[in-house]
Amino acid sequence: MALLEVNDLKTYFRTDDGIVKAVDGVSFQVEKGQTLGIVGESGCGKSVTCLTIMGLNAKRNTITSGNALFRGEDLLTMNSRRLREIRGDDVAMIFQDPMTSLNPVHTIGRQLTEAVLLHRDVTKSQARARAVELLKAVGIPRADRRIDDYPHQFSGGMRQRVMIAMALVNDPDLLIADEPTTALDVTTQAQILELMNRLQREFGSAIIIITHDLGVVAETADDVVVMYAARIAEQGTVDEIFKRPHHPYTWGLLGSLPRLDTDTERLVQIPGQPPSLLNPPRGCRFHPRCPYVMNVCKQEEPELKQVTGDHDHLQRCWLDEQTKDREAAKLLHASMAEATS
Amino acid sequence: MSDDLLVVEDLEKHFPVTRGIIFQKQVASVQAVDGVSFTVKPGETLGVVGESGCGKSTMARCIMRLLDPTGGKVIFDGRDITNLSRAQMRPIRREMMMIFQDPYASLNARKRVGFIVAEALEVHKLGTDAEVKRRVQELLEVVGLNPEHYNRFPHEFSGGQRQRIGVARALAVNPKLIVCDEPVSALDVSVQAQILNLLKDLQQDFGLTYVFIAHDLNVVRHISDRVMVMYLGKVAELAERDKLYAAPKHPYTGALLSAVPIPNPEMGRQRKPVVLEGDVPSPINPPSACRFHPRCPRFHEGHCDVEEPPLYSFSNGHVAACHYPLERWPLTAEEFRKAQSGPTGAKATAEAEA
Numbered sequence: 143m144a145l146l147e148v149n150d151l152k153t154y155f156r157t158d159d160g161i162v163k164a165v166d167g168v169s170f171q172v173e174k175g176q177t178l179g180i181v182g183e184s185g186c187g188k189s190v191t192c193l194t195i196m197g198l199n200a201k202r203n204t205i206t207s208g209n210a211l212f213r214g215e216d217l218l219t220m221n222s223r224r225l226r227e228i229r230g231d232d233v234a235m236i237f238q239d240p241m242t243s244l245n246p247v248h249t250i251g252r253q254l255t256e257a258v259l260l261h262r263d264v265t266k267s268q269a270r271a272r273a274v275e276l277l278k279a280v281g282i283p284r285a286d287r288r289i290d291d292y293p294h295q296f297s298g299g300m301r302q303r304v305m306i307a308m309a310l311v312n313d314p315d316l317l318i319a320d321e322p323t324t325a326l327d328v329t330t331q332a333q334i335l336e337l338m339n340r341l342q343r344e345f346g347s348a349i350i351i352i353t354h355d356l357g358v359v360a361e362t363a364d365d366v367v368v369m370y371a372a373r374i375a376e377q378g379t380v381d382e383i384f385k386r387p388h389h390p391y392t393w394g395l396l397g398s399l400p401r402l403d404t405d406t407e408r409l410v411q412i413p414g415q416p417p418s419l420l421n422p423p424r425g426c427r428f429h430p431r432c433p434y435v436m437n438v439c440k441q442e443e444p445e446l447k448q449v450t451g452d453h454d455h456l457q458r459c460w461l462d463e464q465t466k467d468r469e470a471a472k473l474l475h476a477s478m479a480e481a482t483s
Numbered sequence: 484m485s486d487d488l489l490v491v492e493d494l495e496k497h498f499p500v501t502r503g504i505i506f507q508k509q510v511a512s513v514q515a516v517d518g519v520s521f522t523v524k525p526g527e528t529l530g531v532v533g534e535s536g537c538g539k540s541t542m543a544r545c546i547m548r549l550l551d552p553t554g555g556k557v558i559f560d561g562r563d564i565t566n567l568s569r570a571q572m573r574p575i576r577r578e579m580m581m582i583f584q585d586p587y588a589s590l591n592a593r594k595r596v597g598f599i600v601a602e603a604l605e606v607h608k609l610g611t612d613a614e615v616k617r618r619v620q621e622l623l624e625v626v627g628l629n630p631e632h633y634n635r636f637p638h639e640f641s642g643g644q645r646q647r648i649g650v651a652r653a654l655a656v657n658p659k660l661i662v663c664d665e666p667v668s669a670l671d672v673s674v675q676a677q678i679l680n681l682l683k684d685l686q687q688d689f690g691l692t693y694v695f696i697a698h699d700l701n702v703v704r705h706i707s708d709r710v711m712v713m714y715l716g717k718v719a720e721l722a723e724r725d726k727l728y729a730a731p732k733h734p735y736t737g738a739l740l741s742a743v744p745i746p747n748p749e750m751g752r753q754r755k756p757v758v759l760e761g762d763v764p765s766p767i768n769p770p771s772a773c774r775f776h777p778r779c780p781r782f783h784e785g786h787c788d789v790e791e792p793p794l795y796s797f798s799n800g801h802v803a804a805c806h807y808p809l810e811r812w813p814l815t816a817e818e819f820r821k822a823q824s825g826p827t828g829a830k831a832t833a834e835a836e837a
């Protein structure tokens with residue numbers, strides 16, 4: 143049994159203008175000790191997927207269906223007492239917006255100590271010691287002194303590290319990290335990724351990491367889910383996704399990277415606007431922006447199908463495999479040329 | 484008078500650290516920015532990188548006069564704005580805009596997005612209601628948002644969408660200078676490409692000038708003409724973009740460049756970053772002399788911890804504050820640790836900049 147199994151998850155929001163289908167039928171699994179990377183366009187539903195799993199969407203205006211089984215227990219339907227027990231202890235989340243998830247009127251120390259006390263039977267001073275220890279681990283200098291600061295006295299990246307410390311307080315079995323290192327410089331980022339890696343090695347924790355940094359995905363994830371417009375466009379092992387991507391959106395992503403070797407004045411961008419989730423395009427959701435669009439793409443949405451020869455690799459595109467393999471090879475060639483230059 | 488659009492001279496911002504509840508006593512200070520100088524020409528992009536907490540945002544806020552510097556000068560368009568009053572700053576505010584790092588915290592949660600973007604225009608009385616609305620919708624589209632987003636509240640957006648609202652707001656008044664604090668960090672690479680292309684187009688068409696703070700070294704390389712590397716409130720290195728990436732001088736710059744993840748699973752796993760040892764220093768009590776010395780692989784006792792390195796200059800305009808600069812790039816880990824040019828060598832090849 144997988145540690146976390148998400149089946150046909152849907153999250154819809156009622157707004158003044160209609161229903162926003164923010165997540166529309168997403169399924170994936172995460173095994174103990176494994177890292178799943180989720181990538182995809184800004185606004186495609188990555189954060190909402192995770193917030194829904196954690197039961198953190200505002201109840202009002204939200205319609206949820208599907209299930210999210212954590213060790214076989216459905217997180218979406220369990221009672222709120224049980225959910226609170228699990229949350230912050232067995233499952234923890236690092237939020238994308240550190241400032242909104244920290245309470246501005248309480249010191250960093252108070253917030254961290256409370257997180258420890260909530261799930262552990264320790265004294266106040268033990269909890270505080272644990273808090274200092276974690277702040278040190280995420281690289282906050284003079285942690286013993288800065289623990290009494292308020293969030294606004296920390297830099298953007300330091301707040302993000304406080305959030306990370308908060309999530310690691312109880313050595314969770316599943317860590318959901320939403321853009322955990324975007325506000326961090328590359329050396330601090332390396333330190334944080336190592337910390338997450340250690341959590342995994344020591345406790346066999348599973349990690350879901352959402353990030354826009356394809357370099358981070360390549361270096362940390364075992365499996366990758368590529369989302370587009372509230373759905374999964376492609377998923378597979380990290381090697382498959384980077385070496386043999388089978389969806390034009392994934393090609394677009396890999397092709398938009400600023401490259402260290404080329405002095406292009408303009409970056410390649412996927413043409414057109416991100417789709418509306420109020421009225422998603424008919425047929426394949428990517429078709430209005432897809433350079434390979436065919437007639438069938440405009441009519442009928444492709445299913446998430448296995449790629450021949452690899453039952454872990456799923457993709458949602460009408461193109462024939464030959465074309466896909468050819469395009470994937472071209473991309474790989476370009477990226478190899480870059481990395482070896 | 485120079486032809487620079489922005490001149491920052493010896494900028495300093497220290498925050499007091501206080502103890503006590505009723506009688507607040509200052510016990511120390513956070514030296515967030517400590518003597519930073521640089522210039523930016525019209526139409527130029529200066530990239531700024533550096534460790535988290537090294538003072539980039541504080542510097543940006545001082546330039547914008549959202550914080551009052553505790554020392555130094557900010558000269559914008561030939562005018563010293565360091566001590567201008569609020570009222571005197573008002574007309575200047577629409578010539579310099581800022582894109583904030585924390586998109587959510589900088590947007591008013593109770594206002595609809597259309598209003599938030601329009602606000603910048605209205606504050607400066609630019610146009611009738613209908614004109615304003617049209618311009619706002621144009622701006623939203625330009626940053627890749629749908630017209631359907633016009634009536635939504637900030638919490639109804641994803642992280643990257645909020646960041647784009649910040650970009651739209653900064654562009655609203657056609658400023659001369661935009662200080663961008665992590666403007667694309669929350670965006671996927673394709674939308675990021677769209678925003679970066681847009682910023683470049685605007686620069687070409689209207690001669691916009693950018694100070695561009697970011698952690699993504701590939702992005703900085705793409706957008707910048709020159710790049711400044713900061714470490715703990717000070718300038719570590721400043722150079723033309725290509726010089727900095729091809730021949731970094733400061734060991735901290737070297738460590739940064741070696742830590743960039745590679746979007747290729749096989750090569751990424753083989754990558755060997757220079758590991759910075761030791762604790763991250765605190766700006767409350769910064770290390771003596773060279774602030775990088777406790778973590779520097781090239782540290783020379785009795786020199787780096789005693790004498791603060793000035794900004795030695797190398798080839799035209801390339802400066803770095805290091806007594807033992809890197810000889811070439813890339814270096815093996817071994818070479819990285821073994822500084823070749825001694826203290827006299829470094830001084831002989833580079834004259835200190837005043």
Ligand SMILES: Nc1ncnc2c1ncn2[C@@H]1O[C@H](COP(=O)(O)OP(=O)(O)OP(=O)(O)O)[C@@H](O)[C@H]1O
Nearest residue numbers: 155164184185186187188189190639640641642643
């Ligand atoms: N409360 C809400 N009401 C209406 N729409 C919402 C709400 N919350 C999110 N959305 C919409 O749902 C979609 C998915 O949002 P989500 O935050 O999951 O995106 P994301 O993939 O995490 O993007 P990013 O990479 O920019 O963080 C977005 O288009 C967003 O505008």
Ligand SMILES: Nc1ncnc2c1ncn2[C@@H]1O[C@H](COP(=O)(O)OP(=O)(O)OP(=O)(O)O)[C@@H](O)[C@H]1O
Nearest residue numbers: 295296297298299498515535536537538539540541
């Ligand atoms: N209001 C304040 N009071 C006290 N200290 C502050 C305050 N604002 C910032 N600081 C401190 O000043 C230092 C520099 O902060 P700043 O936000 O400029 O860093 P930064 O370089 O932008 O970092 P990041 O990359 O993480 O955003 C940090 O140590 C921070 O804690």
Ligand SMILES: [Mg+2]
Nearest residue numbers: 189238641642
């Ligand atoms: Mg998100």
Ligand SMILES: [Mg+2]
Nearest residue numbers: 297298540584
């Ligand atoms: Mg900052």
